[in-house]
Amino acid sequence: MLIEIISILPEIFKIIKNFKNIKRATKKKLLKIRLWNPRNYTKNKNKKIDDYLYGGGGGMLMMYEPIINTIKTIKKKIGKNTKVIYLSPKGKILKHKKIFKIIKYKKIIIVCGRYKGIDERIIETEIDEEISIGDYILSGGEIPAMVLIDCITRLIPNTIKQTSSITNDSFYQGILDAPHYTRPSNLQGNKVPSVLLKGNHTKINKWRLKQALGHTWIKRPDLLKKIKLTFEQKKLISEFKKKYNLRKKNNE
Incomplete structure (x- = not known):
């Protein structure tokens, strides 16, 4: 996969290139990341890429010409079908x-x-899709871009050795992941659930599914409304709820 990044701060992306999965995918030639600075594609002698807003208001806006010229240069190099x-x-x-x-x-x-964003005419003519990583404001799109690239890389076939680590991730099956534990098994009386220590993978898988469904019910009930639960899953949630509510009542 080829990812072309347009940013006035290309040096920031040196960090992500050293992430384990991205480094592996790049080494295997499954992924290629290239950086483009729009300052190099402006006719302004001072490399100016931002200007004041028409109509007034605080902040600066990234100008049309540098971004458009960069996009067109990239498309000329790699083809328009992108x-x-x-x-x-x-x-x-x-x-x-x-x-x-x-x-x-x-x-x-x-x-x-960056700043107040980009000229709306760029969005109207060249942008296929606008993506947000959350309902909050950052200084620019570089960190969201890193989030997106990391998410993409994890799902590129043959990037991650253990595919089970992907398929068991939160959200992969529409619900949150189950809790996980490592050594020591007993931490000052706080013990790892015994089912995980006995090696019965049928029971372990059932326990993990119940916990995943239960934790989704507690933390993100909206996700459960988006999936069609099987009879078995409904039963597991019901069992989890009873135990959870009983424990909650005893702690009151």
Whole structure:
């Protein structure tokens, strides 16, 4: 997969290139990341890429010409059949399902805004999709771009050795992941659930499913409304609720 990043702070992305999964995918030639600074594509002798807002108001806006010229240069190099994504607080919230759609594209261009964002005419003419990573404001699109790239890389086939670590992740099956434990098994009386220590994988899988469903019910009940639960899953949630409510009552 080819990811082209447009940013006025390309040096920031040196960090993500050293992430284990991204480094592995790059080494295997499963992923290629290139950086483009729009300052290099402006006719302004001072490399100016931002200007004041028409109509007044605080803050600066990234100008049309540098961004458009950068996008056109990239498309000329790699072909027009590419997805252009703009990281924006006005975009649709990034969901795990969206990543599966994005990785189907062989080439994507990620536009990182700064200041008050980018000229609306860029969005109207060149942006295929606006994506947000949450309902909050950051200084620019670079960190959201890193989030998106990391999510994408995890799902590129042959990047992660143990595929089970992906399929058991939170959100992969529409629910949160189950709790996990490591050594020591007894931490000052706080013990690891005994089912995890006995090696019966049928019981372990059932326990993990119940915990995953239960923790989703506690922390993200909205997710359960989006999936069609089986009879077995409904039964497990019911069992979890009874135990949870009893424990809660005893602690009151």
